Amino acid sequence: MKYRPLELRMKLYDEVHSLRKLGLSYNQIIKMVQEKYNEKLSKSHISEWLRDVHNPYGRELITFDDIKPSKELAFIIGDMAGDGYTHIREDYHYIIGLKSKDVEHVMEFARCLEVVTGSKPWIGKDRRNGLYVVEGYSRTLCELLKKPLDIEKLRYYIEYNQETITSFLRAFFDSEGSVEKNGNIRVYNTDLTILNYVKELLLRLNIEVTGPHLGVKKGTPIYNRKRGKTYYVKKDEYYLYIRLNSRRRFAELIGFTIKRKKKRLIKALNLSHHFSPIYKVCLDIRRCIALQTKDYQELSPRQYYEHLI
DSSP states (O other): OOOOOHHHHHHHHHHHHHHHHTTOOHHHHHHHHHHHHSOOOOHHHHHHHHTTSSOTTOSOOOOGGGOOOOHHHHHHHHHHTTTOEEEEOTTSOEEEEEEESOHHHHHHHHHHHHHHHSSOOEEEEOTTTOOEEEEEEOHHHHHHHOSSOOHHHHHHHHSSSHHHHHHHHHHHHHHHEEEOTTOOEEEEESOHHHHHHHHHHHHHTTOOEEEEEEEEOTTOEEEETTTTEEEEOOSOEEEEEEOGGGHHHHHHHTOOSSHHHHHHHHHHHHHHHHHSHHHHHHHHHHHHHHHHOSGGGGSOHHHHHHHHO
16 A cells, blocks of 8 residues: 655644645535645545544654653653664554663653643563553654754753753653663763763763763674674764762762663662772771771771761
8 A cells, every 4th residue: 555655644643634624525625635735535534534544644643843852852852862763654553662681761751741641651562572661642753753863953952050060961861871880880871972962961960971982883793692693783882881970969869760770870879988098098997996806896887988078
């Protein structure tokens, strides 16, 4: 089946509704549309449009005027800069969605979609790869957030206030960020424009960051153990690195929605005391005092550290 271009379908849809409001019959509408656009519509097609069974705008009829800056919209944009996606189905529905192995990430994206679009999105699980999936319907959001993202167009929604900035960054780090076993925080992407913009926002929040650094070169082979196949990186991948002295501020202002990343970050922050210079001095003091009196042995190194600071 051959589908008409989207813009044409939108014009025909609006034309049908306008003619119907003038009191024209289906046959009259078909004739006038054919004369004006050289396109012949069927009665069933007109009926479905008029009864809103189908429409070229998707299920959600929100317009750009309906979209206001909010932390929920900023979160959606952050995910769209990462793992989020948009596509148009054959039945003209505009889908905006996210796939993730972390259910809490998908549930938060779904909550934000419901707030912005006014309707509950579909949530499920892909049996092929075990990923959780959420999909909503909105032509307006799909047009606003189609890739590659137009950062200049989205700045107003992201930078509306500090809450929207941190919400955008949290979603982006949920999608693209990682916390390594040693506590290093990095965020990856192939789009340098997005990474430079993320760096700009982090610096504005007084979070020290370096990069973008080249992480993986184009053409690098990567072996997938689950599928037993080797894939080759299609684009250069870059990353930003959160400096050690900004980890705690990152955790306080941004953090993660994903539990496993949040848990690893908290663990890294707690362990960081053991490797700080002051903490090592406390250990040495404790050992010296312990040789002179048994009473001081009851104090832990952490208590010494807290007392000194």
